[in-house]
Amino acid sequence: xxxxxxxxxxxxxGLLTSVFIFFNSSIQLKKNNLVISNKTFxxxxxxxFFVFISFISLIYSFIISDFSNETVYNNSxxxxxxxxxxxxxxxxxxxxLLLWLLVLTGVLLGFIFKSRNEPNNYRLLTTLFHQIxxxxxxIFVLKTSNxxxxxFPVQKEGLGLNPILQDPALGIHPPILYLGYVGTSxxxxxxxxxxxSNYVNKSWxxxxxxxxxxxxxFLTGGILLGSIWAYYELGWGGFWFWDPVENVSxxxxxxxxxxxxxxxxxxxxxxxxxWTIVLCIITFAxxxxxxxxxxxxxLNSVHTFANDPSRGIYILTFLLVLVLLSFVIFITxxxxxxxxxxxxxxxxxxxAVLINNWFILYFLSVVLIGTIYPIFLDVILDEQISVxxxxxxxxxxxxxxxxVLFMSIGPSLKWIKxxxxxxxxxxxxxxxxxxxxxITVYYIGEKNIFVLLLFVGFFYLLFxxxxxxxxxxKNFAQIFSHTGxxxxxxxxxxxxxxxxxxxxxxxxxxxxxxxxEKIIFKKIAVEKEKNYESIIGFFEVLDEKNKIINLQxxxxxxxxxxxxxxxxxxKTTLFKDRxxxxxxxxxxxxxxxxxxxxxxxxxxxISTLIIMLGGMFAIFRKNKEVNI
Amino acid sequence: xKSKILLTIKILIISILISxxxxxxxxxxxxxxEQTINITKNLRCLICQGQTIHESNSDxxxxxxxxxxxxxxxxxxDEEIFSSLVEKYGQWIVYDPGISRNTLxxxxxxxLLFLIGGAIIGKRILKKYE
Numbered sequence: 001x002x003x004x005x006x007x008x009x010x011x012x013x014g015l016l017t018s019v020f021i022f023f024n025s026s027i028q029l030k031k032n033n034l035v036i037s038n039k040t041f042x043x044x045x046x047x048x049f050f051v052f053i054s055f056i057s058l059i060y061s062f063i064i065s066d067f068s069n070e071t072v073y074n075n076s077x078x079x080x081x082x083x084x085x086x087x088x089x090x091x092x093x094x095x096x097l098l099l100w101l102l103v104l105t106g107v108l109l110g111f112i113f114k115s116r117n118e119p120n121n122y123r124l125l126t127t128l129f130h131q132i133x134x135x136x137x138x139i140f141v142l143k144t145s146n147x148x149x150x151x152f153p154v155q156k157e158g159l160g161l162n163p164i165l166q167d168p169a170l171g172i173h174p175p176i177l178y179l180g181y182v183g184t185s186x187x188x189x190x191x192x193x194x195x196x197s198n199y200v201n202k203s204w205x206x207x208x209x210x211x212x213x214x215x216x217x218f219l220t221g222g223i224l225l226g227s228i229w230a231y232y233e234l235g236w237g238g239f240w241f242w243d244p245v246e247n248v249s250x251x252x253x254x255x256x257x258x259x260x261x262x263x264x265x266x267x268x269x270x271x272x273x274x275w276t277i278v279l280c281i282i283t284f285a286x287x288x289x290x291x292x293x294x295x296x297x298x299l300n301s302v303h304t305f306a307n308d309p310s311r312g313i314y315i316l317t318f319l320l321v322l323v324l325l326s327f328v329i330f331i332t333x334x335x336x337x338x339x340x341x342x343x344x345x346x347x348x349x350x351x352a353v354l355i356n357n358w359f360i361l362y363f364l365s366v367v368l369i370g371t372i373y374p375i376f377l378d379v380i381l382d383e384q385i386s387v388x389x390x391x392x393x394x395x396x397x398x399x400x401x402x403x404v405l406f407m408s409i410g411p412s413l414k415w416i417k418x419x420x421x422x423x424x425x426x427x428x429x430x431x432x433x434x435x436x437x438x439i440t441v442y443y444i445g446e447k448n449i450f451v452l453l454l455f456v457g458f459f460y461l462l463f464x465x466x467x468x469x470x471x472x473x474k475n476f477a478q479i480f481s482h483t484g485x486x487x488x489x490x491x492x493x494x495x496x497x498x499x500x501x502x503x504x505x506x507x508x509x510x511x512x513x514x515x516x517e518k519i520i521f522k523k524i525a526v527e528k529e530k531n532y533e534s535i536i537g538f539f540e541v542l543d544e545k546n547k548i549i550n551l552q553x554x555x556x557x558x559x560x561x562x563x564x565x566x567x568x569x570x571k572t573t574l575f576k577d578r579x580x581x582x583x584x585x586x587x588x589x590x591x592x593x594x595x596x597x598x599x600x601x602x603x604x605x606i607s608t609l610i611i612m613l614g615g616m617f618a619i620f621r622k623n624k625e626v627n628i
Numbered sequence: 629x630k631s632k633i634l635l636t637i638k639i640l641i642i643s644i645l646i647s648x649x650x651x652x653x654x655x656x657x658x659x660x661x662e663q664t665i666n667i668t669k670n671l672r673c674l675i676c677q678g679q680t681i682h683e684s685n686s687d688x689x690x691x692x693x694x695x696x697x698x699x700x701x702x703x704x705x706d707e708e709i710f711s712s713l714v715e716k717y718g719q720w721i722v723y724d725p726g727i728s729r730n731t732l733x734x735x736x737x738x739x740l741l742f743l744i745g746g747a748i749i750g751k752r753i754l755k756k757y758e
Contacts, residue, residue, distance in 0.1 A: 236683035243678050354749050362742040373734045383730055386672050388680075388723025395738055501665075583685045592685055 001150075004069045007057030008148035014050035014105070015138040017043055022131040025124045044112055044127065047134070048105040055102050058147050059089045067158050070149040071095060077160040077560040079531045087171030088161045093295065093311075094147035096174060100291070101137050103182040108134070111186045111211065118199075118207055125193030126186070132325070133185055136318045144311045160560030163532070169229040177222025177249065183215035184252055184284045187259075191280030192326055195333040200277065205267035208280075210619060212263055216256045217615040223249050224608045235566040235581045237501070237596045239604065242392050244299040247371045248290030251364055255283040258360040261353045269415060271350055274338045275357070281326045286368075288319040298375060352410030359403040366395045397454065404457040404489070408464035411478055429467065433460045444498045454493055462486035477621060481614025487607035491600040501596040507589050516544040519580075519595055532558040537582045537591060539569075553582045577601040667696055667706055670723045671713065680723065 021043045028040070058071070062085045067073045075092040076085055090099045108130045115123055141147070164170075187208060194204045226246070231239040240246060259279040265271045293299055296312025370387045377383050437455035446452075465482040468474065502514045511520040522538040534554050541549040554567040564584075571578045577598040582591045668682035673689045681689045699709050713721055725731045 234683075236679075238683075241678070351753060354752070358742075358745045358749050361745060362738060365741045366738040369734060369737050373731075373737075377730060381730065384718060384720040385725045385731060386720055386723050387725050387734065388670070388672075390670060390724035391734075395735070399742075 001066060001068045001154075003057045003060050003064075004066060004148045004150070007054040007061070008146070010050045010054040010057065011138065011142060011148075014047055014054065014101075015135065015142065017047040017050060018131050018134045018138060021047065022128060022135065025128045025131070029121065029124055029128070040124075040127065041112060044105075044109050048102075048109045051098070051102050051105050054148075055089075055098055058095060058098060059086055062086060062089045065158065067155040068150055068152070069147075070151050071147045073151055073155050073158045075161050076158040077531070078157060079560060080161060080166070081530065083168070083171065084161060084166045084531075088165075090174045091161055091165045091170075094141075094145045096178075097137070097141050097145045097295075098147050099174060099178055100182055101134075101141055103178045104130075104134055104137060104185055107183050107186040107211070108189075111190070114210065115207055118203070119197060122190075122193050122197040122199045122204075125196055126189045129189035129192045130186065133189065133322070136322075140311075140314055140318070144314055158560070160558070162561070163556065163558040163563050163565045164233055166531075166558075167229060167233055169225050170233070173222060173225040173229060176218055176225055180215045180217070180219025180222050181249065181252060181287050181290070183211060183218060184256065184287050186211050187215065187280045188284035188322075188326070191277050192329050195277060195329055195336075198333075198336055200266075200273045200338075202267055202270055205263050205276075209263050209267060212256060212260055213615050213619045216253070216260055217612050217619075219249065219253050219256065220608065220612050220615070223253060224605065224612075228605060231601070232568045232570055233565075235568055236594070237499070237568070237579045237581075237598055239601075242370070242387075242389050244371050245294055247367050248286075248293055251286045251290065251367055251371075252283050254360050254364040254367070255279060255286055258357045258364075259283055261356050265350060265353045269350065272353070274334070277330065279357075281323070281330070285319065285323055288315065288322065289372075292316050292319060293371070347413060349410065349413045349415045352406065352413050355406045356410065359399060359406070362399060363396055366392065370395075398450075400489070401453050401457045404461040404486070407482065407485075408461045411468060411475075411482065412464070429463050430460070433463060440494070444494065446497055451493070451497065455490070458486055458489045458493065462490065477614050477618035479614070480617055481611045484607045484610030484612075484614060487603060487610065491603035491607060494600045495598060495604065498599045499597060501594065503592070503594045505585060505590045505592050507591070512593075512595075514595055514597065518542040519593075521591070521593065524591075531560065532556040534567075535584070537593075539580060539593075541571075541578060549578060551578065551580045553580045555582060555584060572602050574602065575599060663700060663706070664693065664697055667700075667709060668693055670710075672721050672723060674717065674721060 021040065024040060024043065058069075060066075061069045061072050062076055063082065065072065065076055065078045065085070067076075071092060071094045075095070076088050080088070089095045108127065111126065111130075112123060115126075190204075190208050190211070194200050194208075223246075226249070227239040230241070231237065259276065262272050262276045262279055266273060266276050292312060292315040295315060296309065298312060370391055374385050374387050377385060433456055436459050437452055440455050440459075441447075441452045462483065465479055465486055468479045468482075500514060502512060504512045506512065506521055508521055508524055511518055513519065518541070520540045520542070522540055525536045525538065527534045527536060534556050536552050536554050539551040539553070541551060543549060549571055551569040551571060553569040555564055556567055557564050566581050566583055568579055568581045570580075577596075579596040579598050581594045583594075585592050665682055668689075669680050671681040671692065673679045673681050673684040673686060673692075675686055675688045676684045679689075681692045683689075696709060699712075704712075710722060719725070719728075719730075725734060727735055
């Protein structure tokens with residue numbers, strides 16, 4: 001109870017500090033007193049500290065199951081394991097917004113610390129703009145989503161956490177995702193500041209590049225964790241559903257990816273200044289759009305836990321204010337910043353980056369329109385439509401082929417101008433790609449020529465990326481991320497075309513077959529855990545070599561709240577996952593068994609990790625010659 | 629140089645055409661387990677949160693699966709099944725929004741933006757040669 005109070009007042013102090021920092025930095029800017037004194041730096045530290053204290057108190061309230069706190073009461077239970085009590089802190093609307101705030105103030109502190117050698121007016125302006133966002137979110141948390149509301153009389157027991165959220169991957173998914181998602185805020189503030197302080201140049205690019213990579217790596221990691229979780233927890237063996245909430249994390253990712261390539265060009269050649277700033281603004285706006293869509297509960301999706309219009313209206317208004325602000329600043333300072341003459345040669349790295357951005361922004365527009373169009377149609381015409389995988393596949397897949405082809409040749413182009421010639425080696429790569437693609441398509445038994453073309457494009461990208469290892473000046477960042485990306489596309493394609501599945505209603509003792517495998521339902525057992533009861537099915541799979549593989553899918557019946565979940569049992573090998581889930585059929589002795597072969601599943605995760613590794617190379621490759 | 633750009637445009641047009649022709653390559657008329665899965669994967673389970681009929685084990689989904697199997701056994705085509713379901717439950721039930729008066733913008737807008745983007749970039753690159 002006391003701790004809860006402490007958390008609440010800490011938040012208020014945080015807000016007061018923000019207001020103080022805001023005015024303090026405005027005065028400093030006005031007086032042209034351009035020193036970031038220890039005072040300002042200390043204040044930013046304090047601001048973070050207050051949010052941190054508040055966050056810790058909420059975690060503490062969850063740990064001790066303080067049911068005088070409404071958030072704890074709504075989302076926790078005494079029988080829950082400690083780990084899920086802690087992760088329950090951000091597994092709900094109020095707590096996750098407190099996490100938002102924590103990351104938001106944290107990145108500013110990090111930024112000020114890391115930018116010690118940058119001009120002070122730029123740092124002060126960034127602080128100023130960032131405070132606008134911080135204050136906005138402080139008020140949002142305190143007004144509409146206070147995590148420290150009290151309940152009277154104090155309840156003895158809480159309502160519990162949604163069982164599908166009681167999972168290790170999902171426990172750490174929000175913090176990782178938010179580091180990326182909210183990390184984009186500092187890019188936004190810094191972009192506005194750089195315009196006003198006339199600092200959109202190579203050194204700025206170098207400075208902000210770190211934060212772009214930082215957000216990009218964590219966002220990639222967050223999406224990866226979410227996908228892994230969906231794969232084994234939601235029980236039907238998919239990892240990406242084009243669900244609106246997945247889309248809102250993909251949109252800033254796409255935008256960040258485009259921005260990443262732009263910022264490298266800016267750093268190297270002082271090109272695309274205007275466009276880079278626009279992308280910085282777009283990226284954060286997309287994060288805000290995502291927050292709005294998720295937190296307003298406007299989406300029909302597996303992720304929607306919150307339903308409160310006032311929250312939605314607040315975020316939407318705030319988003320509009322921020323966009324308007326950046327628009328005004330952009331127009332006002334446009335001529336001051338962007339007077340350079342641009343000259344682009346058709347065959348140059350600059351052109352490659354432009355084409356990269358062209359396609360990525362197209363993919364972004366498909367995802368954005370696919371996500372929000374149904375909402376508008378519903379509001380305006382009162383017509384409900386579903387925009388699902390067929391839409392995205394049709395609009396994205398055909399464009400992936402030219403995209404990966406450009407991506408294959410882009411890195412081998414030079415800045416300014418390239419003289420291109422096709423040697424024997426490149427010819428051999430093409431022949432090899434074609435042969436391998438034909439073999440693959442034959443192997444998976446797909447006669448569609450379009451699928452063949454996809455494989456050709458993806459394999460070509462893989463070989464061209466690997467080919468970069470032979471170059472004298474190796475750019476590991478680019479090699480790893482591009483190789484990872486091509487592997488990702490190949491594994492997804494193989495996975496979606498050669499997954500096999502069978503659904504049967506069977507009793508204990510019965511068996512069925514999939515391809516050359518025999519699946520035997522051995523027995524059933526019931527176990528009691530602290531917070532759930534578990535029905536475990538014991539299955540034996542005899543593979544083509546008659547080797548026995550044991551699988552134990554579960555049905556968990558959670559007590560608080562009462563809810564049944566199905567836990568998949570998965571055996572992973574390098575080439576395929578064996579995936580099994582069971583479900584109870586009402587009033588019968590039969591179980592509904594779903595058995596699947598998911599080829600190359602592990603490669604989807606590994607290739608995403610390789611992509612992230614590329615990003616890390618880019619961060620740690622410090623003063624060397626940059627060459628995207 | 630222009631030939632390179634022309635080539636690019638050609639590649640794009642061809643890939644778009646191929647993708648559009650994809651719709652015509654559907655399964656053979658003989659009814660199979662896979663056909664049922666293909667249909668149920670494109671239907672929304674109306675009582676679930678963002679799940680397809682195929683993925684769901686709810687009563688609604690189970691009865692839909694039975695219904696679709698029955699219809700396929702009766703020799704109905706995929707399109708007939710989809711249109712009868714849309715008539716009954718509305719467009720909300722199918723995950724493929726299809727092209728209609730309401731969804732024209734949905735499909736056209738991204739493509740339009742792609743063309744505009746291409747025009748801007750093309751102009752910028754070609755300006756050099758004037």
